[in-house]
Amino acid sequence: MLLVRSQHYLCRFTKSMIHSRSITSSTLYVHWPYCRKRCTYCNFNKYISNSVDHDRMKTCLIKEASTLISQSRAQVITSVFFGGGTPSLAEPATFQSLIESVARDNVLSEDAEISMEVNPTAFQAHQLKDFKEAGINRVSIGVQTLKSNGLNILGRDHSVQESLNCLEAASTLFPRKVSLDLIFGWPGQTMDMWIEELKQILHVCDKHLSLYQLTVEKGTQLYSQVQSGKLQVADTGLSEDMYLHAVQFLEQNGFERYEISNFAKEGQYCQHNMSYWNGGEYIGVGPGAHGRFQPNGKYEREARIQTLSPEAWMKEVEIRGHGTRSIVPLSLHERLEELLVVGLRTKWGISHKAWSLLCPNQSLAALTQYTEFQQYFDSGLLEINSSGLRASNEGMNIIDTIIVDSTVPPQQWYCLQHCVHHSRQSLKLSWSAAVFQVDSVLPEPCHIKSVDDLAPQLTAWYDVCDWGP
Structure with a gap:
């Protein structure tokens, strides 16, 4: 039987609990929104422009990074990730100036991982050396496929040979620090093609x-x-078979699946993404960037989204130091849900320590008492040991299904901390997912106190997108 406690009591307890511990490290994500063309599958926040004001973008990125870092409690930035868009289209001096600015503020770790996404065209491969001199020490190359027909279907602007040339150049400049992105399940791709690739x-x-x-x-x-x-x-069925074959093949050849989509040799994990999956704080800078951090003087972590349009974003940064579009305080319920959703995607799962920081009076073992989880514990797809809660190898193969089935329904948010059970009208998608999806219809700036405040905007968004609960 669930014990009902007041929202007021929970609020007071959560404040004292979170305020008592200090999160002093964070990661930094920097979004470069420009591309030369839009790939056929892409719905990211990107803009096609041949007349980018690089000096203005550089000034605004530096200014917003400084503002948001000062608003956060971060005393050290452990990693920086330049994503997009196509960040390798930026001038190397832009990223160098931003890196130096963060370092001057004495918050950049000496051994910080500084990654950049690269589109493997001949021009951008030629610039890799300049980006290394600018401070980049790891690159993620968007190969996507080594099949010419696949590149055409996906609308990529590079050839197979350009990908191979870029990978060779990157491996020389960034030994052991090169990642490669592949997409599978594209139209016309067969299992034989995938095996060959x-x-x-x-x-x-x-x-x-x-x-x-x-x-x-x-x-x-x-x-x-x-x-x-x-x-x-x-x-x-074919996509599932492709994934399972890839897992088996890569593991046989020395790669470790450390997250359902990521494989590494010799422990060369992406430290920036590891912070995400471990529930760490991150600061998002640039048009459309997302962040999750607890500001100075506040008790709750906030989900933040920056203004989408580069022009509107730059104007806001120039006026008030940042282009934050929406700020959504995350409740303890939402924090626990996010920890489950991202943590179970990794081979390590969720540690007892990470769970206890949010839920000190209720252990991970309590999850075995809930119907949503029982079938997966009984079948061995989920397991709890001295390290924490994790999915077995078989469980990781279907982890998205487990997460969807096991996360607490939004209509009945459970607080395992105090066994709080209350009902409210809500949506058939997680609160965090709603925040990520509705940014295009939120007013600027937008301070949301509860899921109920989103109802009018979500209704409008559903009408526009023809997608609903």
């Missing part, structure tokens, strides 16, 4: 590989092509 990857991949199943997003060119019948994506 994986074998080829072994000869060109350094120490890290990320595999992503193609997702057909509404509003993209690929979505229109699939809807019209021009293209047909791989069926679910």
